[in-house]
Amino acid sequence: MGRHTVVPVLAGSRTVRTYRPLPGMGWGRLCLANSWANSQANPGSRPRDGTRSRQALVIFAAMKRSDFTFELPERLIAQAPLPGRSQSRLMILGSEGKPARDGMFERLCDLCLPGDLMVFNDTRVIPARLLGNKDSGGKVECLVERVLDPHTVLAHVRSSKSPLPGSRLEFHGVGAVMQDRQDSLFRLVFEQPVAKLMEKHGHMPLPPYIRREDGPEDRERYQTIYARAPGAIAAPTAGLHFDAPLLEKLDAMGVEQAFVTLHVGAGTFQPVRVEEINDHRMHSELVEVEPRVVEAVRRTRLRGGRVIAVGTTAVRALESAAATGELAPFRGDTDIFIYPGYRFRVVDRLITNFHLPESTLLMLVSAFAGRERILAAYRDAIEREYRFFSYGDAMWLAPARPRAPEETL
Numbered sequence: 001m002g003r004h005t006v007v008p009v010l011a012g013s014r015t016v017r018t019y020r021p022l023p024g025m026g027w028g029r030l031c032l033a034n035s036w037a038n039s040q041a042n043p044g045s046r047p048r049d050g051t052r053s054r055q056a057l058v059i060f061a062a063m064k065r066s067d068f069t070f071e072l073p074e075r076l077i078a079q080a081p082l083p084g085r086s087q088s089r090l091m092i093l094g095s096e097g098k099p100a101r102d103g104m105f106e107r108l109c110d111l112c113l114p115g116d117l118m119v120f121n122d123t124r125v126i127p128a129r130l131l132g133n134k135d136s137g138g139k140v141e142c143l144v145e146r147v148l149d150p151h152t153v154l155a156h157v158r159s160s161k162s163p164l165p166g167s168r169l170e171f172h173g174v175g176a177v178m179q180d181r182q183d184s185l186f187r188l189v190f191e192q193p194v195a196k197l198m199e200k201h202g203h204m205p206l207p208p209y210i211r212r213e214d215g216p217e218d219r220e221r222y223q224t225i226y227a228r229a230p231g232a233i234a235a236p237t238a239g240l241h242f243d244a245p246l247l248e249k250l251d252a253m254g255v256e257q258a259f260v261t262l263h264v265g266a267g268t269f270q271p272v273r274v275e276e277i278n279d280h281r282m283h284s285e286l287v288e289v290e291p292r293v294v295e296a297v298r299r300t301r302l303r304g305g306r307v308i309a310v311g312t313t314a315v316r317a318l319e320s321a322a323a324t325g326e327l328a329p330f331r332g333d334t335d336i337f338i339y340p341g342y343r344f345r346v347v348d349r350l351i352t353n354f355h356l357p358e359s360t361l362l363m364l365v366s367a368f369a370g371r372e373r374i375l376a377a378y379r380d381a382i383e384r385e386y387r388f389f390s391y392g393d394a395m396w397l398a399p400a401r402p403r404a405p406e407e408t409l
Contacts, residue, residue, distance in 0.1 A: 062276045063340060068366065069357045070378050077209050078391035081221045085243040089386055089393040093369055093377050096400060100377045102384065103396070105241045108351075111396055114254030115305035117296055121236040121313045122259040124227035126195075127202030127219070132171035134159060140169055142176075143205060145185055145233060145265055146286070150193045154185040156266060162186075172201045195230075205233045207269055207390050209356075222390070231263035231286065237353045237390045238311035256305075258296040260317040261288040262334075272358055282335040282360065289321035291329045297346060298327075306348035312361050315368070318346040339363040340371055350397040354381060354388040370400035 082088060086106040093100045103110075112118070128144040140159040147153050157163060163178040163186065170176070171190075174197050179187040190197065204214040204222050214222075224239035226247075251257065267283025274280050297318075300307055309315045319338065321330035322345040337360060350368055355361040366374045377395070386393045 062278065065272050065275050065277055065358050067371065068277075068359070068362050068375075070375060070382075072357065072382060072388060076382065076385060076388050076392075078387040078389060078393075079210055079212060081240065081391045085221075085225075085241055086246050088241050090396055091377060091381055091386060091393065092396045093373060094396075094398050096370065096373065096398075100380050105394055106246065108246060108396075109249050109253055109255075111349075112250060112253065112255050112308070113305065115256075115300070115303045116254075116308055117256045117258060117300040117305055118250060118308045118310060119258050119260060119293070119314045119318060120224070120226060120239055120242075120310045121262050121264075121317065122224070122226055122228040123232040123236060123261050123263050123313070124230045125204065125223050125232045125235050125264075126230050127198045127204050128233040129203040129205045129214075130171045130198065130201065131203070132169055132176075134163065135168050135170075142169070142171065142188065143233065143266060144194065144198065144202075146263070147194060147231070148187075150195065151190045152179075153188050153190070153194055154182060155188055156184070157186045157188075171197060205266075207234065209389055210391070226259070228259070229261045229263070229288075231261075233266055234264040234268050235390060236262070236264060236311045236313045238314075238351045238394060240391070241351075241394050242310075255308075256296060256300065258293045260290075260293055260314055260321075262286070262313040262317040264313055268361070269356075271356075272360060272363075277339055277363060280337060280360070282337040284333040284335045285316075286332070287317045287320055287334045288331045289317055289327075289329055293318075294321070294327050294329055307346055308349040308351065309347045310351050312350075312352055312355075312364050315344075315347050315350060315364065319344065322346050337363075338367050340367045342367045344368060344399065348399065350395075352395050352397065353390065354378065354386065354392055354395065356389065365395075365397060368399055369397045373400065 088105045090103040090105045090108065091100050092103045092111065126144065130142040130144070132140050132142065134140050138160050140157060143156040144153045145155055163169065165178055165180050167178045168175055169178065169188070174190060174192050176188045176190045179189050181187070204218040206214050206218060206222065221240070222235050224236065225242060225244060226239070263286045265283055265285050270283065272280050297307055309318060316334060316336050316338065318327070320334035320336045321327055323336065327346055340363070347368070350365065352365055355365065
């Protein structure tokens, strides 16, 4: 019958269990089976008077990759940043029932409130693309996915033939030996520290939909101004819109700032290849949520403020750290895959760019703001000629439904 993993979702005084769908069921069909919840099994859903609460069993049908498609004119894919970071447009998608409206990113403070917490991803993009040669003379391209130690990396390698274990590659006079493979990645051991090699000869790993070579300006602009921890091979693009004056304005009005780290990998651009999205397997990325971030979220809840995530990577970091049911410090790999049906534990508002059709990032924002609302907003954005993707414009998203008090960490 296929997988149907239970995902508990609290809704008011009830406990709603969302099941992974059965194969072959079209989206929109669901089955409801009401029963009385066992008060011992669901103590958090028990009413205060001690009576048993009602439980709805909700089986959602499978969502398809094609449920997240849209047609985008190529002319709307931004190929370069605007002169000023905060000069981008901002589409505002407020509470459900309200139409999307146009704004400007430099007016972001108008949407924030004193006591809010804004959470940024402070990863730093490394010049991870190296061009070199094999011993045979053939060309090879290396995209460093993760630095394991000063001399060893996991990397994507492109050449006419994949290098075998023991093969020697050379990049600008520095040799590297292919040691072994880890799934689709190659473990390379360099003769010299790879960080110095990348800094001197590496190219910024611009996304494949940017149809030009990287230039010196991309070292600055494909990077947030608060980037701190080297390790990403794709920028947390929602953060590219923030400049120093805007951050100062947010601070002056009483919006607290906190920083998580998620090193964005090349998998962020990989398409979903399966038709039923619950069969998709996410790539793994290194994330760190420090105790001070957990404390900042706690303070924000106590004062009645909102947690505003800057980008989908900040969302994935926070929600990964809350995967056990309570937000806690976390450091390690995450392969969290967020799609409609997911219950958000931490995030109240989301700032994000526009995303690729049928991508996991589009599925995440659809989970947050509602698939139909997001696709309608994307149609409006195309009609209004917003700029799309990494160097494009941004969105401010309110959730599809308010979170119940017991759902808030």
